[in-house]
Amino acid sequence: MYYPVSSVLIECxxxxxxxxxxxxxxxxxxxxxxxxxxxxxxxxxxLKKLExxxxxxxxxxxxxxxxxxxxxxxxxxxxxxxxxxxxxxxYRDSLDAIIEGGIRE
Amino acid sequence: xxxxxxxxxxxxxxxxxPHEDYVxxxxxxxxxxxxxxxxxxxxxxxxxxxxKQAASELLNQLVEKQTHAPVKTWSMKRTFWLALxxxxxxxxxxxxxxTAILLLFSxxxxxxSLLVAFIxxxxxxxxxxxxxxxxxxxxxxxSFSGGVSLIGLGALLIGIGLLVLPVIPTIWKITKxxxxxxxxxxxxxxxxxx
Numbered sequence: 001m002y003y004p005v006s007s008v009l010i011e012c013x014x015x016x017x018x019x020x021x022x023x024x025x026x027x028x029x030x031x032x033x034x035x036x037x038x039x040x041x042x043x044x045x046x047l048k049k050l051e052x053x054x055x056x057x058x059x060x061x062x063x064x065x066x067x068x069x070x071x072x073x074x075x076x077x078x079x080x081x082x083x084x085x086x087x088x089x090x091y092r093d094s095l096d097a098i099i100e101g102g103i104r105e
Numbered sequence: 106x107x108x109x110x111x112x113x114x115x116x117x118x119x120x121x122x123p124h125e126d127y128v129x130x131x132x133x134x135x136x137x138x139x140x141x142x143x144x145x146x147x148x149x150x151x152x153x154x155x156x157k158q159a160a161s162e163l164l165n166q167l168v169e170k171q172t173h174a175p176v177k178t179w180s181m182k183r184t185f186w187l188a189l190x191x192x193x194x195x196x197x198x199x200x201x202x203x204t205a206i207l208l209l210f211s212x213x214x215x216x217x218s219l220l221v222a223f224i225x226x227x228x229x230x231x232x233x234x235x236x237x238x239x240x241x242x243x244x245x246x247x248s249f250s251g252g253v254s255l256i257g258l259g260a261l262l263i264g265i266g267l268l269v270l271p272v273i274p275t276i277w278k279i280t281k282x283x284x285x286x287x288x289x290x291x292x293x294x295x296x297x298x299x
Contacts, residue, residue, distance in 0.1 A: 025136055029137070039159075040137065040153055041158075041162035041163045
């Protein structure tokens with residue numbers, strides 16, 4: 001991807017991924033990498049931060065004889081996601097208006 | 106490099122993290138390798154960058170993320186009280202800390218002197234044994250029984266010396282472990298303080 005993705009946007013993406021169904025590190029990471037050129041060493045601290053802030057909770061499940069850590073959205077995280085979504089659509093709309101519509105101040 | 110040695114090196118660099126964070130991070134990357142599968146091992150390693158680089162990025166960002174956390178609202182107040190406490194406690198605290206450090210160091214010194222004493226004792230033991238055997242050999246033509254008992258005494262001393270010999274490495278190990286752990290404990294506290 002040519003445009004860099006900010007860490008706030010990555011938070012929004014992560015929260016969206018786990019919104020309907022819980023997910024695990026690798027799956028989340030692969031989804032984020034569809035749009036962002038991001039390293040695991042950057043992604044992991046963001047995940048960790050979301051967990052520490054109470055947006056995500058984790059639990060471990062056995063998958064094919066080994067542990068897999070699942071992330072799931074908390075009520076706090078849901079609220080945070082709503083806020084991030086709102087901000088994102090405002091941002092996207094303004095951006096589109098400028099880039100495609102030639103809007104000026 | 107394979108997955109094992111990669112994780113091994115990552116572990117080494119991440120040791121500075123608090124234990125819980127360290128375990129979490131290592132679990133995460135181990136799981137990541139598991140999910141990617143053996144066939145993608147090299148791709149994952151390439152993607153992650155060198156262990157040193159990945160670890161330093163992780164350390165930077167984990168620390169940064171944590172200091173940005175809600176600590177700020179009450180940390181000012183807390184720092185103030187801590188500072189006040191430090192000032193008032195200084196007349197007692199500093200001599201106390203000094204005493205503790207000196208005690209630890211004297212502990213190390215005691216162990217060291219024990220070690221030195223043991224070594225000199227053994228050296229003396231072997232020297233005396235050698236002397237006794239020589240005297241015994243010289244005395245043989247004069248008095249056979251006297252010579253033989255001197256040689257026997259010498260042999261006995263050598264035997265005792267050999268029996269006691271393994272104690273030295275043990276003392277040495279204890280001394281080393283003790284001084285190392287003391288020094289690391291002291292330096293770690295200083296890092297937190299600064």
